Amino acid sequence: MAELLYRLGRFAARRHWTVIGAWLVVLAITAATYAAFAGTLSSSITLPDTPTTRVSAQLERDFEGTGGGNGAIVVETTDGEAFTDTQRREVGDLLDEVAEVDQVTEVSNPFTTQDQLDASARKVADGQQQLNDGLRKLSAAQGQVDAGRAAVEAQREQARQDGTLAAVRGALADAEAQLDAGQARIDRNRAKIEEQEPALQQGLTLSQLSSGFRTVSEDGSAAVANVTFDVSINEVSLEAKSAIEDLVTDADIDGVALHPSQDIAQTVPSILGPGEVAGVVVAAIVLFVMLGTVLGAALPLVTALLGVGVASLASLSLSGVFDFVSVTPVLGVMLGLAVGIDYSLFIINRHRRQLKQGADLHESIGLANGTSGNAVVFAGVTVIVALLALNVTGVPFLGLMGTVGAVAVLVAILMAVSLTPAVLSLVGRRILGRRERARLGAGEHAADPTAVTARDTPMSNRRALTVLGVGVVALLAVAAPATQMRLGLPDGSTQPPDSAAYRAYEVQADKLGEGSNGPLLVVADLPEPVAADGEVAEQAQIAEQIGRTWSVDAVVPIGVSKDRTALAFQVVPDGSPSSESTAELVQNLRTLEPTTTSGERATLGVAGNASAGIDISDKLASVLPVYLVLVVGLSLLILVLVFRSILVPLTATLGFVLSLLAAFGGITAIFQLGFLGDLFGVHAPGPVLSFLPIIATGILFGLAMDYQLFLVSGMREAYAHGAPARVAVQHGLHAGRSVVTAAAIIMISVFAGFVFSHDATIKPIGFGLAFGVLLDAFVVRMLLIPAAMHLLGEAAWWLPRWLDRILPDVDVEGAGLERSHPVQDDHTADDTVPGRHAAQA
Known part of the structure; x- marks a missing residue:
């Protein structure tokens, strides 16, 4: 692989315009396919074959007018007084207009x-x-x-x-x-x-x-109109929702404010907002500090942004075929930007180091691509495997998220090993600063950073024990809140306070009760059909038993099935859709077997938005341990292959688990318990986003292995060349610390930019990834792993002989390539003209 990447790097250096042009053509093609085939994105998250979807299908199949999705338009008087007759009439006229919108089957007049x-x-x-x-x-x-x-x-x-x-x-x-x-x-x-x-x-x-069920508040100052669609809420087109929003926004009813609920006012989150741009700016500053030139800082950003464009457009071109959750492309942008910048940086940093040692331009580009580029490919493939493994969870939208993220990482790898060498050839030695070029022109070459020096003196055993003990205890303390983690989906309360969805939620909760924001649909399957003259008696019999269930505020009969073997009820909980009491109510209703008028037992099924969220959270919580075991096992296998050791992979994996649990603890403390909520814009703490833990596990695993690779491979190389084990630890840490620090800061800044998104789904994902990278890179990889490996000493590199014989030699850092292609002194320092070396090699 290293030799192949070396040749690819030299080819890209010689044919830089061809490579750049090819990528621009790819960008144009993906833009054309996006324009031709892209579909709409959905803000609703659904799972097939859950208790909720089965009941929803039954309602749609067996009951008249109850199978479609529902939204609400919340109306309130601006002075807090009861609606006047004029206001009631004008609101009714507006609702009649809403009823004419495509895909709307009915709009109830609340009055x-x-x-x-x-x-x-x-x-x-x-x-x-x-x-x-x-x-x-x-x-x-x-x-x-x-x-x-x-x-x-x-x-x-x-x-x-x-x-x-x-x-x-x-x-x-x-x-x-x-x-x-x-x-x-x-x-x-x-x-x-x-x-x-x-x-x-x-x-x-x-x-x-x-x-307890009302459509107008007791004081007459607020009302809720129910909007029924002819399809499920996640299948309602954005055009239909936008049409309703436009009608509501443009309504000019004196003294009346109207707010569409979250189901109608859902919007696709912006891919690049002010926070995300700020994250990119921070990344640019870090690159400038690291590389010392504006040109050097710009190159990783340009290649990463181009890669994000290609990956995003290519993925969204399939949104007309697959059901894309709106957060999916945003996740691709997060990953594409972060790893795209980092992977390009690794190659550029290696190229700059070789140039300062006097290497020929094209030879240096080829070597950088064959060594650091080889490590980039291996690290990137690790991330891709972790993301694609999300497909084994059996959760379609999660698997699609992982696939889109994997595509973004794959494009970032291809960009790094092809476009980066081409652009490096184009800029020539201007990738170095003026002073660096001047010193090189004067014949001053930089020292070989791979040589073991006096600075690589090992730490003391006492310091290693202290660092290891304090670090583990600190991570466990940060992880403690994760023991209280509850999973759920965002409701209207988590939306921005200035949004219509938030105001609709608050008005309903304040005027009509928390449960009005998430009523449940309950279907009672009867042991035998009910007669027409016994319908009311059966409804009263079953409704009374449902009403006695803890946390029920109201029970309203809403229909009888066509074959008269089932009754449907709307149940209004006491609590909000995301409350623990509502989750408990759903479970209690599903286990309740009410007695019919004939003395036999009926069975209950539950549907509704709150029920759907609970089902999704339960499903994801059940697959998380399986996925975690899969990722941990994969981690051990990969690291044993790379480092030819048993204890190094074990410590690396345990470190990953510690940083992951600590990241979960931080997420729970802020987004569920409300700790430092004002700082992070969390105005309504609630359950942790249901798919965040499993997404964070896959992404953070891949990134943790990246940093492990770039730091510990240097330790292994020094040890393989004869350095004592503890000296090799310090040497590898010193050799890779600066570039990993820069890469981690860049990744943290990119992820952190999404923390300030207005979207309640994007915000916790951005924080979780940023916090996870912070802990893993700076606490685990740079403190705990060196301390653990110091204490292990020679034992860190122990490998059974039988295993050593069967393992292939994976030369991740391309040491063999360096031996076969040693750095040659070019002696040509002044190379400021682009393409001056185009004819070389």
């Missing part, structure tokens, strides 16, 4: 709906009042009849004592007949009431259970 709910509640209350009045009248009438019978009996007894019974017998019989007629009327009326009482009681039960 009409609330009036109907109130009328139904009054009707039930009136019926109950009439029932109670009837029972009181019956009781009074029964009392009169009973009193009459007692009076007749008293008269009969008195007449018997007076001996006048025969004279009054006819009158007493007439009185008893009248009393019997009155009793018969009472009995008939009581039978009627008893016949009506179950239906009235069932209506009262349903009315009480649904009393």
